[in-house]
Amino acid sequence: MLAAGCVLWRPAPSGRGIEIALVYRPKYDDWSHPKGKLKRGESAEECAVREVLEETGQSCALGRRLPTAHYVANGRAKEVTYWSAEALGGTFEPGKEVTRLAWLPPDQARARLTQPRDRELLDALVG
Numbered sequence: 001m002l003a004a005g006c007v008l009w010r011p012a013p014s015g016r017g018i019e020i021a022l023v024y025r026p027k028y029d030d031w032s033h034p035k036g037k038l039k040r041g042e043s044a045e046e047c048a049v050r051e052v053l054e055e056t057g058q059s060c061a062l063g064r065r066l067p068t069a070h071y072v073a074n075g076r077a078k079e080v081t082y083w084s085a086e087a088l089g090g091t092f093e094p095g096k097e098v099t100r101l102a103w104l105p106p107d108q109a110r111a112r113l114t115q116p117r118d119r120e121l122l123d124a125l126v127g
Helices: 044-056 106-112 116-126
Strands: 002-011 018-025 030-032 035-037 058-073 076-090 100-104
Touching: 002 044, 002 058, 002 116, 018 044, 018 106, 018 116, 035 044, 044 058, 044 076, 058 116, 100 106, 106 116
Parallel strands: 002 076
Antiparallel strands: 002 018, 002 035, 018 030, 018 100, 058 076
16 A cells, blocks of 8 residues: 655744654554555655645645655555655644644654654654
């Protein structure tokens, strides 16, 4: 299954550093980066931007490619292409898939992420 997502960031309100957006998905009881399955005819880039908007309410500008994640979910191989993305603005609305959005400094985001592969993506962004 092909999917795409972003490590979404914005300048910290303090003016020092950045904050990372994490989404909470009650179905999986996890904190992760926004991501989702490609729709028919959709490019990975289009999917990543759409999923960020759907899950966080934020429009975004894609940055550099980050490592692609390969794993098995519910017995199916999954490949997720990721980008860094700067948040450009918007309003979060809780939904069925994502009920919470958290903006955290990188160290706090790293501690909250559920999956080690998501921490590796964050590390690739903030180095």
